[in-house]
Amino acid sequence: MPFEPDSSVFEALLNGCQVHKNVDLGVRAAGRLLQLDIANPGIYVMLSNIYARARKWDQVEYVRGLMRQRGLMKTPGFSLVEIGETVHTFFAGNNSHPNWPEIEELLDTLRLEVEALGYAADTSCVLRNVDEPMKVKLLWGHSERLAIAFALLSTPAGSSIRITKNLRVCIDCHNVTKHISQVVKREIVVRDANRFHHFVNGRCSCNDYW
Missing domain, CATH: 1.25.40 (Serine Threonine Protein Phosphatase 5, Tetratricopeptide repeat)
Known part of the structure; x- marks a missing residue:
């Protein structure tokens, strides 16, 4: 060098x-x-x-x-979505949102639909020593999935969804969001720590490089 x-x-x-x-x-x-x-x-x-x-x-x-x-703490990951004039914040695995029952139900439905399209969870993204079913559960609790589900519930059909995440989107969330965009027939824009991702009809603008 x-x-x-x-x-x-x-x-x-x-x-x-x-x-x-x-x-x-x-x-x-x-x-x-x-x-x-x-x-x-x-x-x-x-x-x-x-x-x-x-x-x-x-x-x-x-x-x-x-x-x-050394008194150091990991920065917690979170995702933001603005609905009307209100910004909603989602943390991984957190079910405290007032609309949690509807969010959980929609996530269950989306999981079945994306699996029908060929999606399979990449559990290598879960960096905890737990069994496979728990790893899949943890993936579906990632903050951007919660934010996407809430946005789908809160915005008109066909409209674009915009999510902001403070950390880099994991490989599995990137993959599942491509499938979700195909299922719901909407553009999903995610701004993570690296770049903007525009998900449309099963593809991302980054061409899977970020």
Whole structure:
């Protein structure tokens, strides 16, 4: 490399290691990043995710223990949707919204419909040591799915839906949203931490690269 790599280079490398499950290189990249910024919780989270994808649960707990010792907290993921003049916020697995019964019922219906189109949950996105049925349940509780379901219930048929998420959309949520756009015949726009995603009729504007 013709220049000294900075934190952005190592962050890109660490993210690539997370996607491709390259544990050894990921550990080295995280080590270099921590030399530059030991108090950045995102580094610990990505390293923990790399270990989780490799099913190295003891190392996952070790990294999380380091975060606790150093007083660092993971940024909670949430999704926002504006209906009228009100912004509704959804957190993963949270059922406190007043319309939760309707949201849950619609999610159950959507799950059956997208599975009929060939969707199968990618449980590698669930970075917790639980059984497969629980992993699927956790995926269907992701914040963007809750926001999408609520938006479908709260807006006219055929209208576009716009969701904002503070973190990167996971691979499975990206895949299921493509299928949902095909089922409901609506454009679904999701702005995540990386880019805008325009889902229309089973396809995304990013061409599955984000």
